[in-house]
Every structure is written in C-alpha cells, then in structure tokens.
Amino acid sequence: GGADVPSRPPVPLEQSRLLSGTKLRRSLVYLIAAALVLLAGTMAVRMALPPDPNARVAVETLPGLANTADAETTAVKWDVETGRTAIDVRESDGAVRRYFLEPADGGGLRIWGGDEAPADRR
Numbered sequence: 001g002g003a004d005v006p007s008r009p010p011v012p013l014e015q016s017r018l019l020s021g022t023k024l025r026r027s028l029v030y031l032i033a034a035a036l037v038l039l040a041g042t043m044a045v046r047m048a049l050p051p052d053p054n055a056r057v058a059v060e061t062l063p064g065l066a067n068t069a070d071a072e073t074t075a076v077k078w079d080v081e082t083g084r085t086a087i088d089v090r091e092s093d094g095a096v097r098r099y100f101l102e103p104a105d106g107g108g109l110r111i112w113g114g115d116e117a118p119a120d121r122r
Contacts, residue, residue: 075117088117 070092077086084102091097098117104110 086113 072090073087074090074096075086075088078084079086082102084100087099087101088096089099096117097114099111099113101109101111
C-alpha cells in the first residue's frame with residue numbers, strides 16, 4: 001500500500017496570499033483608473049472654459065514700439081459698436097500709450113496709434 005500523506009487543513013479565504021494579492025492589484029488598478037478619470041475631467045473642464053478676459057496680453061510687436069521686452073499691457077478694452085480694440089501699453093520709458101486694433105478689409109488686423117493714453121476717470 002501507499003503511504004498516507006498527511007493533508008493540510010484548508011487555509012481560510014481571508015488569509016489566502018493569492019486573494020490578498022488580487023485585492024491589492026485590484027485596488028491599485030482602481031486607484032490608477034480614478035486618477036486618470038480625474039486628470040481627463042480636469043483637462044476637459046480647462047479646455048471648455050472661455051479665455052480669461054482679464055488675463056495679461058503679451059506684446060510682441062506694435063508700430064512705433066522699439067523695445068517690446070519691457071512693454072507691459074495695462075488695459076485692453078473692446079468697443080462693441082466699432083469692433084475696435086484699444087490696448088494700453090506701458091513702455092520701457094514709463095509712458096502708457098494706446099494702440100488700436102480693428103479687423104482689416106483683406107483679413108488680419110489693422111494696428112495704429114501709439115499716442116499717450118488719456119487718464120481714465122472712474
């Protein structure tokens with residue numbers, strides 16, 4: 001006859017290494033999925049928001065403006081009736097000059113101005 005091999009008692013499911021590893025892996029997968037959903041949702045919300053009307057406008061070039069490195073936009077105003085935009089720019093000499101932009105006939109923009117901006121009274 002064959003020798004009887006003593007059988008081990010069954011391991012309770014709560015103590016099984018296989019299941020605890022599965023729970024850990026499943027938790028990790030859920031955590032990664034939740035992070036990706038949050039990231040995608042945040043990106044979607046940012047893309048859906050309209051641009052900030054009070055954000056700083058970068059000055060790249062304007063007629064009569066020699067040094068744009070120190071130029072800083074102080075105000076941007078849009079006139080609904082004329083479709084014209086006025087931009088006040090503080091230049092390196094400290095003077096604030098007003099430039100006007102409006103749609104050109106052939107497309108693009110027509111830019112003019114550069115005179116000192118009048119002080120706004122509010």
